[in-house]
Amino acid sequence: MTSIKKLELKVQELLSLLEAFKHLNSNIEMDDVFQNILLQMVQVVGAEAGTLWVLNKDDEKIEAVAAYGPSSEAILNIKMKKEEGIVGKAIMSGNEQLIENVADNLDWANRVDRSSGFITKSMITVPLKVKETVLGALQLLNKKETAFFSEQDIALAVALANQSALALHNSQMYDELYRMFLSMIRTLAKVLDARDPYTAGHSERVAKYSLWIAKKLGMDATSSEELYKAALLHDIGKIGIPDDILRKPGRLTAVEFGYIQQHTIIGADILSNMEPKSSMMDAIQTARSHHERMDGTGYPDALKGESIPLFARIVGVADAFDAMTTARSYSQGLSLEEGAKELERCKQTLFDERIVDAFLAILVECNYEIDKYDGETGREIMHESI
Numbered sequence: 001m002t003s004i005k006k007l008e009l010k011v012q013e014l015l016s017l018l019e020a021f022k023h024l025n026s027n028i029e030m031d032d033v034f035q036n037i038l039l040q041m042v043q044v045v046g047a048e049a050g051t052l053w054v055l056n057k058d059d060e061k062i063e064a065v066a067a068y069g070p071s072s073e074a075i076l077n078i079k080m081k082k083e084e085g086i087v088g089k090a091i092m093s094g095n096e097q098l099i100e101n102v103a104d105n106l107d108w109a110n111r112v113d114r115s116s117g118f119i120t121k122s123m124i125t126v127p128l129k130v131k132e133t134v135l136g137a138l139q140l141l142n143k144k145e146t147a148f149f150s151e152q153d154i155a156l157a158v159a160l161a162n163q164s165a166l167a168l169h170n171s172q173m174y175d176e177l178y179r180m181f182l183s184m185i186r187t188l189a190k191v192l193d194a195r196d197p198y199t200a201g202h203s204e205r206v207a208k209y210s211l212w213i214a215k216k217l218g219m220d221a222t223s224s225e226e227l228y229k230a231a232l233l234h235d236i237g238k239i240g241i242p243d244d245i246l247r248k249p250g251r252l253t254a255v256e257f258g259y260i261q262q263h264t265i266i267g268a269d270i271l272s273n274m275e276p277k278s279s280m281m282d283a284i285q286t287a288r289s290h291h292e293r294m295d296g297t298g299y300p301d302a303l304k305g306e307s308i309p310l311f312a313r314i315v316g317v318a319d320a321f322d323a324m325t326t327a328r329s330y331s332q333g334l335s336l337e338e339g340a341k342e343l344e345r346c347k348q349t350l351f352d353e354r355i356v357d358a359f360l361a362i363l364v365e366c367n368y369e370i371d372k373y374d375g376e377t378g379r380e381i382m383h384e385s386i
Helices: 003-022 030-045 085-093 111-116 151-193 202-216 221-232 236-240 254-261 263-272 277-289 310-324 336-346 353-365
Strands: 047-056 061-068 079-081 097-099 123-130 133-143
Touching: 030 047, 030 061, 030 133, 030 151, 047 085, 061 085, 061 133, 079 085, 085 097, 085 123, 085 133, 123 151, 133 151, 151 202, 151 221, 151 236, 202 221, 202 310, 202 353, 221 277, 221 310, 236 263, 254 263, 263 277, 277 310, 310 336, 310 353, 336 353
Parallel strands: none
Antiparallel strands: 047 061, 047 133, 061 079, 097 123, 123 133
């Protein structure tokens, strides 16, 4: 079995696992899980404020990933050593902590209060654990209406923490699977690009440009993720193009170009065989239609205008720009400024005007120094360890 075929099978395997995990927890987005766990605990126990801390095993730090109450924004993203403070003690020991007066507790790390301006008086700290694995801890601060938390409050917090830890565990598992899935797709794209020395990194660049455009157009994070996946796979059909055509050093004949055009159909066919198909629809459409043109002169279906799927229109602009500005054996490639002029010249006829304008605005914004441009991507897809 070829390495490409093995990668395809692995991608499909991970895709099926991701779909399964989606159904395990209705609040699969990590930020939603964190906030929902915290709000549930604060309301049930009647606390003035609360902080959810997650243990990051990579850097051995505890990070505040959700906060509720006064000065909550100042608490977010604070990091402590895994053994630091009352929260560190709860995580390291796996035992809950009920503190009536934090000022008298030797483990109290008051730098969190100093950072936020909040005054903590009493506290419950409950570890979030699945079986014997501690994932983090939840702190409930200052009992409302009465001076101290009770034993009943801590019993309630422990019961809720046991259920909340499962939701957190499911979300972390999903997040790990998603990063692994994207890693496999990126690897597959790199293997494909490596067949032609002149297109090394092409799929990555097209995916990056597509994400920038999506951000400029105001696309939400979930749609941006789907676009990124589709852009990475847009040329997967080139698997089926013979090397002597794909890697030909000179210009292609009309017959050879006809073979190249088939990569859109081959790619859509390959992706349509991945299950569950519903999760690959955007990638299928993008692989098939990224060479369609607004005036109907594209291929393979001669689609026109908005009948071309939006993702395909975005990837079409990014793909054309990268192709124009990449050196070939028979061409040095255009400068970025010249490539931008070509997009401007061909908008409305070949490319979606709104998409071209968004991309040109990005190029102007970074003064054509695209290596220095840092387009935000919602879930920071570009910067995940994938």
